[in-house]
Amino acid sequence: MAFEKNEISEADRIMKKYDTHDPFLIAKKANITVLEADMGNITYAIRNHYKRTDIITLNQTINFAWKNFVLAHELGHCYLHHGFSTTFYRNTPSSGMINWAEKEASTFAMEILDSQLREEDSYYQLTPFEKLDHLGLPYSLEDYLV
Template structure:
């Protein structure tokens, strides 16, 4: 997975998931997905889509885009939903991999400062504060 993230960043000269997704031909849409779904990735007629819940704060929209881009890069041909962490659905292996992909992409080239808490690292790198637990589930 490290190689995939590194190659994407090198090729597109950014770690912005929105820019990378558009550059690889994925259409990004924003809409109301209800209370339990933050985003989803799907393919239809050879077209790829990332749909992000439009009421999410910007840092969550960025994380969800990176997560769904992870599904595109890691899980070719599989449509996956990114369900809210408080739902009754435990994230499976594919969800954990997409979370790790998102963290690696969004924190590329940034290392924690000595004595820096995970919460401060997340804030400094633009990760959602609530995404801290993804570091432990991977």
Template sequence: MDVQQKVAALIRRYKTDDPFRLAACKNIIIMYSDLGGKYGNYLKYKRSKFIIIDDRRTPESMLSFVCAHELGHALCTPNDNTQWLKTYTMDINADRVERLANTFAVELLLNDGYLAEHLGTSIYTLANCRGVPHRFIKLKKVREGYIKCLTF
């Protein structure tokens, strides 16, 4: 199952694209703490999953994106300790895992249903509304039928 299909199935099942609500539905605990410069982190301890968000440094406009990114880690690569991979290894999988989490966040926040509700609106405007940094818009997999309707 690719990321876009996984996101679509989640939205269909839980009837929401709100990453905070989805985390609650999946029994993922959201905590807020000073992370010393990182906006968010995902942690699996024993069988519990945690999303930790730095509410001091994370811009309010990006809270949804940060939560969605960490939710991507929790649901797509739940057993990968990305912080350890990046800090202690030169493993290429660290970049792959981060790209996957970013793709998940973009697909969740700029999902096909949301885009269909706002046809004719610039994808950059929609990204601003949802807190998606513009550099990640290119990760959105646009279905062929939407290409003519979306404004880039």
């Protein structure tokens, strides 16, 4: 069944398999097509799954740090939630509930991005907010740091 993988161990497995924690390099090595398009101010990315092929389209208007997170998030869907397409929307004040698939994909993404920081000597002295500052990400992602 598609939803039985642990997001942390799966992210670690993928990083080890492709010997990188760069989401763009992971996608390239995994033959996942990454495109960019202007998607307005509502959508961060769309992942389409068709005939065993994944295509991720990123919003070209978001900054590079956010693209890294969004791509890692969509890769999480590729590896954790096989067989269906997803759209990653911007946070809105009315969206207080986030479904389990989005939580898993965000935790997967933060495991990949946080692993970049682990190579630094000062990693274990950093607070969660300092880690997010270093990654260029908003504090709202603190809950996904492991």
